[in-house]
Amino acid sequence: MKSTSVREIFVVAILIMLPIIYLSSIYHSLPAVIPTHFNYKGEVDGRGEKATLWVVSIFMSCVSLFTYLIVKNANKIDPKKNTQSPELLQKIAYMIVIFLSAILFVIIQSATTGTMKSNQVLMPLIGLLFAGLGNFMHSIKPNYFIGMRLPWTLEDPENWRKTHQLSSKLWMIGGILIAACSPLMSIEKGFIFSMIVLLVMVVYPIIFSYQLFKKSTI
Incomplete structure (x- = not known):
């Protein structure tokens, strides 16, 4: 040890x-x-x-x-x-x-x-980070430090599990898209494309998680 x-x-x-x-x-x-x-x-x-x-x-x-x-x-x-x-x-x-x-x-x-050719290096690095984290997201248990730490995911283990299963797939796909596509674009377009993909990767799981929460309270 x-x-x-x-x-x-x-x-x-x-x-x-x-x-x-x-x-x-x-x-x-x-x-x-x-x-x-x-x-x-x-x-x-x-x-x-x-x-x-x-x-x-x-x-x-x-x-x-x-x-x-x-x-x-x-x-x-x-x-x-x-x-x-x-x-x-x-x-x-x-x-x-x-x-x-x-x-x-x-x-x-x-x-x-x-x-600073962000489309060639910076955006691909960010994409690879999210893809790598996505590979582990589905295995993370509820906690206050890592993952989608939302009020409804922290209070409901099932909500946490489903949200992180979705996030895992979304982050891997989105991260790979950013890493693969941004170098093929101009610096400006690569940046905008990456920001849009990142926004979807972060916001959609939050909306999905909240919808699960609302359904559970009906």
Whole structure:
């Protein structure tokens, strides 16, 4: 058990540190002023000192570590005390850390090149994250940290189960669509397409869940 814990800590530390190591290796070659913000068309609309990258990197690394610890220890801190599969929580935690590290790589690289092709990298990453989470959604038990945490899903296990079965399929299909289709579009169209798909993926399960709740109260 101890060796497993040490291995997990090592893997997470490496995943979180990789973007920072990359930034350290290229920092000296960056100009004093770099792009710090891009609009949805991928155009630069904000600039700042290159030291900003350190602030962003440290902040995102802290968020990544905090999120990992919360998800990994959800069984210990969740008020519902529903025992989730430790393996499931571990996979979700790793997935989120990998996603945030990949996003940080994209941010650093965009500041280096001065371009942000969200349809080529950012949207596919988001799509893959949702597809990956969708693969696990149907296995998540009612809790206050992961999943569609709505008043009626938290109070009704059957509502939770049906809502997450739907969300699982919808997130996998929607995530794959975003990852596969957005690179084939222009930056602007890829962004709009991805936002529409994400909206459907999030809003439709909420409506479905509420309808189940209303039927159960009749």
